Amino acid sequence: MRRSRVVAVLAAGGFAVAGCSAPGPAEVTFYGDGHTISVSPITNCDIKTGICSADPRAAGKLKMRPGRSVQISVPKAIAETPWKVTVQYVNGKGEPQPLKEEIITSGDRYAFTATPPAKDDQIVVVEIAQASVISRTGDPNDAEPVTTALWSLQVQPA
DSSP: OHHHHHHHHHHHHHHHHHHHSOOOOOOEEEEETTEEEEEOOSEEEOTTTOOEEEOGGGOEEEEEOTTOOEEEEOOHHHHTSOEEEEEEEEOTTSOBOOOEEEEEOSSOOOEEEEOOSSTTOEEEEEEEEEEEEEOSSSOGGGOEEEEEEEEEEEEEEO
16 A cells, blocks of 8 residues: 555656646657557757757657558647648559658648558658748748658558
């Protein structure tokens, strides 16, 4: 009994500490072939401070069979901004195919499904890029999109 009270106190303390810390970068969830993984960005830049961080180890990995789709779910912090999905495939012979890209600017789209063109094609990489629009002069006519965060899923053939 005494041990369970100690665990409960430690758990409550963990919530208190977590509640005081700043939220981390948004996570993107990938689902494919019965498996789910949530990943942090491999690069993340703060437009206000100009500070960027990189963590290539944050890339997610899933095992999937050829012909299987990847469902992507993004949180509100990404859905409300322009974001781009880039998908790399190989055909049934293992030959790289042209990248497929889709830019999403609706401001309210939280999901995307990447589907291989043919049933023997294998998705090998899916990347989500979040963009912000900046203007160096303050003139909206010279505003340009810049990538502020990038999430990556590496698919391993099953």
